[in-house]
Amino acid sequence: MSSNSTTQRLKHLVTNVVEQITGGSDRSDYVGLEAIESWSGRIRATQTGGKSGNKFKPGDVLFGKLRPYLAKVAAPKFSGYCSTDALVLRPSTRITTSFLLYLLIQPQTISRVSAATYGVKMPRVSWGYIQSLEFSIPCVIQQKLITTFLDHETSRIDQLVEKKQRLIELLDEKRHALITAAVTGQIGLTGNSLAVHADCETKKPIKHLFSVSRLMVNPQSFGEALVFHYSLPEWHETGNGRLQSVKEIQSGKIFIEGGEVLVSKLNPEKGVVIHSKKHDVPILCSSEFIVLKAIEGSMHSRFSYYLMSSSPIRALLEASVESVTNSHKRARVDQFLKHRVDVLDFEDQKYIADFLDVRTSQIDILTQKSRSSIKLLREFRSSLIAAAVTGQIDVNKWSNTGETDRRLDHIEENSEL
Numbered sequence: 001m002s003s004n005s006t007t008q009r010l011k012h013l014v015t016n017v018v019e020q021i022t023g024g025s026d027r028s029d030y031v032g033l034e035a036i037e038s039w040s041g042r043i044r045a046t047q048t049g050g051k052s053g054n055k056f057k058p059g060d061v062l063f064g065k066l067r068p069y070l071a072k073v074a075a076p077k078f079s080g081y082c083s084t085d086a087l088v089l090r091p092s093t094r095i096t097t098s099f100l101l102y103l104l105i106q107p108q109t110i111s112r113v114s115a116a117t118y119g120v121k122m123p124r125v126s127w128g129y130i131q132s133l134e135f136s137i138p139c140v141i142q143q144k145l146i147t148t149f150l151d152h153e154t155s156r157i158d159q160l161v162e163k164k165q166r167l168i169e170l171l172d173e174k175r176h177a178l179i180t181a182a183v184t185g186q187i188g189l190t191g192n193s194l195a196v197h198a199d200c201e202t203k204k205p206i207k208h209l210f211s212v213s214r215l216m217v218n219p220q221s222f223g224e225a226l227v228f229h230y231s232l233p234e235w236h237e238t239g240n241g242r243l244q245s246v247k248e249i250q251s252g253k254i255f256i257e258g259g260e261v262l263v264s265k266l267n268p269e270k271g272v273v274i275h276s277k278k279h280d281v282p283i284l285c286s287s288e289f290i291v292l293k294a295i296e297g298s299m300h301s302r303f304s305y306y307l308m309s310s311s312p313i314r315a316l317l318e319a320s321v322e323s324v325t326n327s328h329k330r331a332r333v334d335q336f337l338k339h340r341v342d343v344l345d346f347e348d349q350k351y352i353a354d355f356l357d358v359r360t361s362q363i364d365i366l367t368q369k370s371r372s373s374i375k376l377l378r379e380f381r382s383s384l385i386a387a388a389v390t391g392q393i394d395v396n397k398w399s400n401t402g403e404t405d406r407r408l409d410h411i412e413e414n415s416e417l
Contacts, residue, residue: 007137105385160377203342211293214291227244
């Protein structure tokens with residue numbers, strides 16, 4: 001940072017505003033933590049009231065103190081009220097709103113705050129710790145120069161991310177349509193067809209085709225071991241699960257063997273279905289999944305995954321929804337398992353599964369390239385913010401030399417390898 005910078009504690013730069021209100025059904029300006037996009041500073045949508053929260057106004061910065069490693073930080077341009085799990089920080093005249101946002105959302109800050117959390121299941125960080133953080137702060141004129149640069153550069157990156165995300169959505173739609181057409185016989189792969197209709201004469205309840213695993217475990221029971229964890233946030237981010245330390249997992253999970261089909265009962269219209277794989281470490285999944293294991297001889301394992309990914313099954317799952325909140329819909333497992341489906345001959349199931357393995361793998365390769373590109377773009381975005389707010393780069397020189405263009409070209413080349 002330049003010689004004009006001064007080191008200051010956060011408490012001398014902002015005021016922690018606590019003005020609690022209770023929202024009514026006539027209010028639609030509530031911002032929950034789930035509405036704040038991780039690492040981007042974006043607010044996806046507001047919600048209808050009915051909850052208690054803290055008031056905020058334009059110019060304030062919201063900082064999620066629950067699970068701070070998710071980097072839920074935003075600067076709303078409207079008045080409203082937010083979750084009590086978010087701090088409402090009002091900048092003093094010594095720091096601009098935009099600079100404060102970038103300062104708090106940079107990886108170094110998030111890492112420092114995350115290391116100071118308390119609580120196992122719901123880790124939080126206290127205002128007492130956050131206010132003690134020290135930062136090197138340039139003058140307001142320099143802050144505005146830096147944030148103008150970052151607004152422009154991060155907007156470019158965000159547009160590329162959105163383009164990649166839209167491509168993933170289109171590929172997912174194509175994949176879903178292909179799977180549905182194959183398992184329902186619309187593309188004539190076999191002489192038979194699968195139907196899920198009320199007027200079918202030969203059909204079996206789902207519960208007679210699959211066993212359901214409900215073995216809940218405490219991840220801490222595995223000691224210091226690594227586990228492979230299938231979670232909904234990770235699936236939405238990467239399309240897969242990942243290896244994790246049990247210390248990172250804060251609640252009970254379902255123990256699985258690998259090979260089961262995991263069907264999300266949460267917001268079933270999103271169609272989250274995973275064919276779990278075997279691993280050399282314990283395998284866990286979120287309790288938001290219905291864990292289905294095909295009964296041998298009745299259902300082919302891979303066909304079961306494609307069946308559960310099809311539109312007719314998704315419709316049955318949506319028809320089983322009973323619990324609805326502002327942000328969540330949840331299907332009842334017992335209701336879903338009662339639904340009946342027609343079942344193809346086992347050899348036909350295998351034939352269709354083999355066909356879909358080949359066709360979907362081609363789509364999955366394109367999807368994975370887009371996901372890899374998004375990951376690299378987000379990493380570049382975070383590193384650029386950190387470099388700019390800490391004075392590691394000269395923002396004028398960076399812009400004049402076209403460094404962002406070179407970095408973006410390099411990311412595109414790497415994601416295509």
